Amino acid sequence: MAQPRTFCWLSAPGASALAVLCVHGQSAWDPGQAGPRARWLTGPACEPLEQAVACRVGEHLLVTCHGGAAVRNALERALAQAGFAVAPPNTATLLGATSRLQASLLALLPQVQGRLGATLLLQALAGGSTALASLAALPRPELLQRLAAWDAARFLFQPPRVQLWGPVNAGKSSLLNALCGSPLAATGDEPGLTRDVIEGSLEHRGAVLRLFDAPGIRADASGLELAAVTLAEQWRRQADLTLLLVPPGGMPAPVQGTAMHVFSRADEWPAPQPSVSTGDKASLQRLLDRLVEHFLGPVLAAPPTEGVLAVPGLRQELASTPDAAAVARHWLAGP
Ligand SMILES: Nc1nc2c(ncn2[C@@H]2O[C@H](COP(=O)(O)OP(=O)(O)OP(=O)(O)O)[C@@H](O)[C@H]2O)c(=O)[nH]1
Numbered sequence: 001m002a003q004p005r006t007f008c009w010l011s012a013p014g015a016s017a018l019a020v021l022c023v024h025g026q027s028a029w030d031p032g033q034a035g036p037r038a039r040w041l042t043g044p045a046c047e048p049l050e051q052a053v054a055c056r057v058g059e060h061l062l063v064t065c066h067g068g069a070a071v072r073n074a075l076e077r078a079l080a081q082a083g084f085a086v087a088p089p090n091t092a093t094l095l096g097a098t099s100r101l102q103a104s105l106l107a108l109l110p111q112v113q114g115r116l117g118a119t120l121l122l123q124a125l126a127g128g129s130t131a132l133a134s135l136a137a138l139p140r141p142e143l144l145q146r147l148a149a150w151d152a153a154r155f156l157f158q159p160p161r162v163q164l165w166g167p168v169n170a171g172k173s174s175l176l177n178a179l180c181g182s183p184l185a186a187t188g189d190e191p192g193l194t195r196d197v198i199e200g201s202l203e204h205r206g207a208v209l210r211l212f213d214a215p216g217i218r219a220d221a222s223g224l225e226l227a228a229v230t231l232a233e234q235w236r237r238q239a240d241l242t243l244l245l246v247p248p249g250g251m252p253a254p255v256q257g258t259a260m261h262v263f264s265r266a267d268e269w270p271a272p273q274p275s276v277s278t279g280d281k282a283s284l285q286r287l288l289d290r291l292v293e294h295f296l297g298p299v300l301a302a303p304p305t306e307g308v309l310a311v312p313g314l315r316q317e318l319a320s321t322p323d324a325a326a327v328a329r330h331w332l333a334g335p
C-alpha cells in the first residue's frame with residue numbers, strides 16, 4: 001500500500017523564516033536530482049504571495065520560504081493540493097536521532113527563537129553526549145548551580161518581554177523605534193502622544209527581545225488618557241522587566257516588579273549612567289547588551305557544550321534525581 005503523503009512544520013508559528021519537511025511520497029513539489037526548485041505560493045484570490053524553495057534532503061523534501069500567517073496558510077494550501085496532509089512534527093524520527101537526548105534536542109529546534117538558541121541546540125546535538133556525561137560527574141552542589149544558570153534558557157523559547165515605561169515625553173516611543181530599527185510608534189513633542197501599547201521585537205547577540213511601548217505617565221492624567229495608562233499597567237505586570245526611562249532632569253521613580261532604569265535623551269543633558277540617546281548608536285548597543293545580559297547572562301557565560309541543559313525535561317530530571325549518572329545513562333540511551 002502506498003504510504004500517505006505527509007508534511008510537518010519545522011518552524012514555530014509566527015516565525016518569519018518558514019520550513020516544512022515533507023515525507024512519504026513523490027509530488028509535483030519534488031525537484032528530483034535537479035537541485036532546488038522555486039515555486040510561487042498564491043493567496044486565496046490566486047495572487048502571488050511568496051516564492052518557496054523545495055530541495056531534496058535524503059529521502060525527504062525540505063520546503064523553505066519567508067513570511068507570516070498568510071504565507072504559512074498559502075504553503076499549507078499548496079501542499080494540501082499536492083496531496084500532503086499535515087502530521088505532528090516528529091523530527092526525531094525523521095532525522096534519525098540515536099538517543100533520547102538527540103530526539104529531545106531535535107524536537108526543541110523548531111520551537112527555539114533566535115540564532116543564539118538554535119546555535120546552542122545544534123552544538124548540543126554535535127557534542128551533547130560527552131557534555132552530559134561530564135555534567136553528570138560534577139559534585140552535586142556544582143551541578144545544581146549549573147542547572148540554576150540554565151533556568152534562563154526559557155527565554156530562548158519565549159523571548160523576554162520588556163515594557164518601556166516612564167513620564168510623558170521621556171522618549172519611550174522614539175526608543176522603541178530606534179531599538180527595533182523601524183517607525184512602529186508615532187513620536188513628537190506633544191506630551192501624551194502614545195495612547196496604546198505597541199509591540200516591537202528585535203534580535204541582539206542572537207537573542208530575541210520583545211519590547212512594548214506605553215502611554216506616558218503624568219500626575220494630572222484624566223479621562224481617556226488615564227484609562228489608557230490603567231490598561232497599559234496591566235500589560236506592564238505581564239512583562240519580564242520594566243525599563244523605566246528617566247527624562248532630562250528627572251529622578252528614577254520606584255515601580256513595582258523587576259525594573260531597570262535608564263536616563264533618556266542623554267544628548268540633551270548631563271545624564272548619569274546608564275544613559276541612552278536615540279541618535280547615539282553606541283548607547284543603544286550598550287542598552288541592548290544590558291538587556292540580553294539581564295535575561296540570558298548565565299547562558300551566555302556557560303560553556304557552549306552545556307547547551308544540553310537547554311532541554312527543560314533533562315534539567316528537571318537532573319535537579320530532582322540524586323543519581324545524575326543514572327539520569328545521563330537514561331538520556332543517552334535510544335529514543
Ligand atoms: N534629542 C533627543 N530627542 C529625543 C530623544 N528621544 C526622544 N526625543 C524627542 O523627544 C520627544 C518625545 O519623544 P517620544 O518618543 O514621543 O516620547 P514618549 O515618551 O513616547 O512620549 P509620550 O508618548 O507622550 O508618553 C520627541 O520630540 C522626540 O523626537 C533623544 O534621545 N534625543
Ligand SMILES: [Mg+2]
Binds near residue numbers: 172186213
Ligand atoms: Mg510615546
